[in-house]
Amino acid sequence: MTLVQPPMMVHGGNHPARAMRLMIRDLARGRQGITEAGDLKARPLETPGPAVRVGDGSALIHGARPWQGAYTQTNIGDATVHVPPTGPFARTDLLVLRVEDPEFEGARDPRKEEIGYFHLIQGVEADTAFVPEGMTGIPLARITLPRNTAAITADMITDLRQVANPRTERTLRVLHPTDTEKVPTPHGSWAAWPKEAAWDVDVPAWATKAALVVTLAGLRAEAGNIYAELRTRLGEHNAPPTVFDDDGTTTRRATVILADTFAVPPAYRGTRQHLAVQINQLDKYGDGDLTVTAGTTVTADIEFTEGPV
Secondary structure, three states, X not given: OOXXXXXXXXXXXXXXXXXXXXXXXXXXOOOOEEOOOOOOOEEEEEEEEOXXXXXXXXXXXXXXXXXXXXXXXXXOOOEEEEOOOOOOOOEEEEEEEEEOOOOOOOOOOOOOOXXXXXXXXXXXXXXXXXXXXXXXXXXXXXXXXXXXOOOOOHHHEEEOOOEOOOOEEEEEEEEOOOOOEEOOOOOOOOEEOOOOOEEEEEOOOOOOEEEEEEEEEEEEEEOOOEEEEEEEEEOOEXXXXXXXXXXXXXXXEEEEEEEEEEEOOHHHOOOEEEEEEEEEEOHHHOOOEEEEOXXXXXXXXXXXXXXXX
C-alpha cells in the first residue's frame, strides 16, 4: 500500500514522522514562511557588533524533496547569529532558518543535535532572496557588509521574510444617499461629502496594509464648469486626491473612483477608525454644482492584509 497512514488518528498504529510532516504540509496549504507578521525578524545587536539577533516567532518550512512534507520551528527569545567580519572586500550573506533532516540531507543525529537552526550562507549574490536549490529552509534576511566591517547595523539588513498564510479581511459597504446634497460652501477647503459616505471601520489587530477603493457613481454635475479634488480619509490618514474636472454646461452624470493603499500604523491595529469621503471644490476653475442624489451609488471596498513588520 502506498498510502501514508494519518498520524495520531487511531489507537495502536505505527505513526512515521513523515505522516506528521505531510499533515503539516496539508494544513499549511503547501505554503511556507513565518507564521505572523512580527515573527523571526533579524535586527542588529543592541550594541552593534559582529552578529545579528533573531526575535521570537515561528515558521513553516517546506521540505526541498518531493513528498518530504513540512516542518514547524519556533524561536522563543532572541537568538544570536554570528556574522564574520569582512576584510578588504565587501560581502553579502544570507540568513536562513534551515532544517537538516538526516532522512533527506546531512548527517545530524536528532537525538543529540538540533535539526532546525539559524544558518548564515556567506558570499551570496547581492540580490539573493531565496535559499539554494535542494536546501530545506526559508530566507529571513540578506546582510550586506561593506569592506573592513565588523559591526552590523540596521541599514545592512534587508528583510526577506514572507508570511506563510497571510490573513485578509475584506468589507464592502454600499449606500444610496437619501437626500440631494450639494458640495458644502464655502468652497476651497476640505469637507466631508457626501455626509452619508462615512463608516466606522474595525482594523484587525494583525493588519499591516490597507487598500481602499471608494466609487461614487451617478454624481450629478450642472450649472457650469466644475473642478474638485476628492479623497478618502481613514483615521488621520489622507489619501492622495483624485481630480474631477468637467467643462460641461448642461446637466450630466459622472463616476469617480478613489483608491489608496498604505501601511497600517501600529496605533490603528485592533482599533475602530473613521472612514470618510472628502471634497475640495475650487471655484476659480468653475462655478458649477456637484450633487449626489437618490440616483447616486457610493461603494466602499475596504481590505486589510497581513505582511512582515
